Amino acid sequence: MNEKAINRSIKKIVLIAIFLIFLVGTASALPDLYVSSASTNYKYAGEIYANENNSMVVTVCNAGDQTASDAVVSLSVTDAASNPVVVNYPIGDIAASACATVTLIDPTIRTSQGSTVTYTVQVNCTNAESNYDNNTLTTSGYEVLFNGYKGKGYWTGKSYINNQLIYDLDEGGNMIYFTQPSTSYKSTKWTTRTETWTTSDLYVPAGATIVEARLYISYNWDNTTTANPDAPPNFTAALNNQDLAINTLTPYTDKSNIGSYGDREYGLYSVDVTAYYNRATDNNLVMTADPRGAILRLFTRVRL
Numbered sequence: 001m002n003e004k005a006i007n008r009s010i011k012k013i014v015l016i017a018i019f020l021i022f023l024v025g026t027a028s029a030l031p032d033l034y035v036s037s038a039s040t041n042y043k044y045a046g047e048i049y050a051n052e053n054n055s056m057v058v059t060v061c062n063a064g065d066q067t068a069s070d071a072v073v074s075l076s077v078t079d080a081a082s083n084p085v086v087v088n089y090p091i092g093d094i095a096a097s098a099c100a101t102v103t104l105i106d107p108t109i110r111t112s113q114g115s116t117v118t119y120t121v122q123v124n125c126t127n128a129e130s131n132y133d134n135n136t137l138t139t140s141g142y143e144v145l146f147n148g149y150k151g152k153g154y155w156t157g158k159s160y161i162n163n164q165l166i167y168d169l170d171e172g173g174n175m176i177y178f179t180q181p182s183t184s185y186k187s188t189k190w191t192t193r194t195e196t197w198t199t200s201d202l203y204v205p206a207g208a209t210i211v212e213a214r215l216y217i218s219y220n221w222d223n224t225t226t227a228n229p230d231a232p233p234n235f236t237a238a239l240n241n242q243d244l245a246i247n248t249l250t251p252y253t254d255k256s257n258i259g260s261y262g263d264r265e266y267g268l269y270s271v272d273v274t275a276y277y278n279r280a281t282d283n284n285l286v287m288t289a290d291p292r293g294a295i296l297r298l299f300t301r302v303r304l
Contacts, residue, residue, distance in 0.1 A: 029064075029065045029066040030064050030065070030066055030127075030128060030129055030130040031062050031064035031065075031066050031067065031068035031069075031094070031096065031125060031127060031129050031130070032062060032063040032064035032129055032130045032131045032134075033060060033061070033062055033063075033064075033068050033071060033094065033123045033124070033125060033129060033134075033135055034060065034061055034063060034123070034131075034134035034135065035058065035059075035060055035121050035122070035123055035134070035135065035136065035137035036059040036060060036061045036099060037057075037058070037059045037137075038056055038057070038058045038059075038119065038121045038137050038139055039056065039057055039139075040054060040055065040056060040057075040142065041055070041056075041057040043259065044258050044259040044260075046141060046142060046143060047142065047143050047144075047145050047258055047259075048106070048117060048142045048143070048144055048145075049144070049145060049146070049147040049150075049154065049258075050109075050110045050111060050112060050113050050144055050145065050146050050147070050154065050155075050156065051109065051110070051111060051146070051153075051154045051155070051156065052109065052147070052150075052154060053105050053106060053107070053109065054105075054106040055103050055104060055105050055106065056075060056103070056104045056106065056119055056121065057101065057102075057103050057104075058073055058075075058101070058102055058103075058104055058121050059099055059100070059101045060073060060091070060094065060099065060100055060102075060123040061094070061098070061099040061100075062094040062095065062096055062097065062098055062099070063097070063131075064096055064129065064130055065096050065097075066096055066127070067093050067094065067095050067096060068093065068094045068125035068127065068129070069093050069125050069126045069127050070090065070092065070093065070125055070126045071090075071091050071092065071093065071094050071100070071123060071124070071125045072088055072089065072090050072091065072123070072124055072125070073088070073089045073091055073102055073104065073121060073122070073123050074086055074087070074088050074089075074121070074122045074123075074124075075087045075088075075089070075104040075106070075119065075120075075121055076119070076120040076121075076122070077106050077107075077108060077117060077118075077119060078117065078118040078119075078120070079108070079110075079115055079116075079117050080115050080116050080117075084120075085106075085107060085108060087104065087105070087106075087107060089102055089104055094125070104121070106119075110144050111156050112144070112156060113143075113144050113145045113146050113156075114143070114144065115143075115144050116140070116141055116142060116143055116144070117140075117142040117144065118138065118139070118140040118141075118142070119138070119139050119140075119142065120136060120137070120138040120139075121136070121137050121138075122135055122136045122137075123135050145257055145258050145262075146158075146257050147257065147258060148254060148255050148256040148257040148258065148262075149256055149258070152254075155257075161252075164270075167211070174208075176202055176203065176204065177202075178197055178201045178202050180195060188221070190289055191288065191289055192286070192287065192288045192289070193286075193287050194284060194285065194286050194287075195284070195285045196282050196283070196284050196285075197282065197283045197285075198282050199280065199281065199282065202283070204279055210274065210277070210279065212272065212274050213272075213273050213274045213277040214270055214271060214272055214273065214274075215239060215244070215269075215270075215271045215273045215285070216268060216269065216270055216271075217237065217246075217268070217269040217271065217287075218266075218267065218268045218269075219233055219251075219266070219267050219268075220264075220265075220266045220267075221261060221264045221266075222264055222265045222266070222267065223263075223264050224289065224290055230263075230265070232247070232249075232250070232251055232253075232267065233251075233267070233289075234247075234289065234290040235287055235288060235289040235290065236287065236288050237271075237285065237286070237287045238285070238286050238287075239273050239276045239277075239283060239284070239285050240276050240277075240278055240283060240284055241284075242275075242276040244271050244273070244276075246269060246271070249269055249271065251267035251268055251269045252267060252268045252270070253265050253266065253267040253268075254266045254267070
């Protein structure tokens with residue numbers, strides 16, 4: 001190869017090297033913020049609760065190669081047929097390839113259930129970003145419900161337990177009660193059961209006067225009346241062969257109202273059985289459930 005050809009090859013190599021260096025040297029380092037996740041972080045997804053503040057747990061990340069300065073997360077809350085409420089939360093700088101998690105508080109207190117809420121989360125910073133298309137995440141369809149697990153104080157129109165009966169016991173008076181052991185708990189899809197209280201279970205001293213005898217029947221996960229989940233459970237009960245007319249009584253009820261078993265109610269019947277109670281012999285309770293019932297769990301106790 002002659003000298004002129006060699007010089008031309010060297011010049012080409014130098015030009016290519018200079019061109020590549022020029023491309024690398026002009027690239028800009030920018031942050032790239034995005035919303036990685038946004039969730040109410042409750043056990044049951046898709047639900048938020050009335051009569052309290054709800055919160056969103058939000059994670060934002062920086063996929064760029066420069067720190068995002070003074071990052072701010074904005075929470076936009078839109079109820080059906082209402083204007084958005086926007087709340088801003090400063091979270092400071094987010095380094096390149098780093099993430100930050102923040103809890104955002106929805107300031108709206110809702111006193112009724114049934115409406116739906118949409119949450120929109122957006123993150124921004126003071127310096128320019130390489131991509132703005134991923135700065136926003138919207139989640140919708142959150143249903144507002146009363147949270148039965150928190151008690152009646154969080155359920156509009158309901159109240160906590162009130163005194164129903166008050167007894168004044170004279171000197172020497174007493175109350176005798178017997179709660180069936182956990183082994184008597186009846187699981188789902190039962191059709192009939194019999195329980196017996198012996199005289200030793202409920203010992204009444206000789207000469208004592210029985211003022212009143214009450215039978216308490218508690219149940220949970222009631223789904224025996226599927227056409228109307230709020231209706232009382234469908235079963236019959238007889239003490240010592242005397243019908244207790246359970247279907248004519250109104251139980252004290254409660255329910256979680258949320259989650260997979262939200263409509264399955266919990267309840268307690270308080271039945272005056274003074275006229276049917278055997279003082280000197282065993283007392284037998286027989287209950288029969290509607291065989292079509294899907295779920296009804298029972299537990300009983302008696303008090304004198």
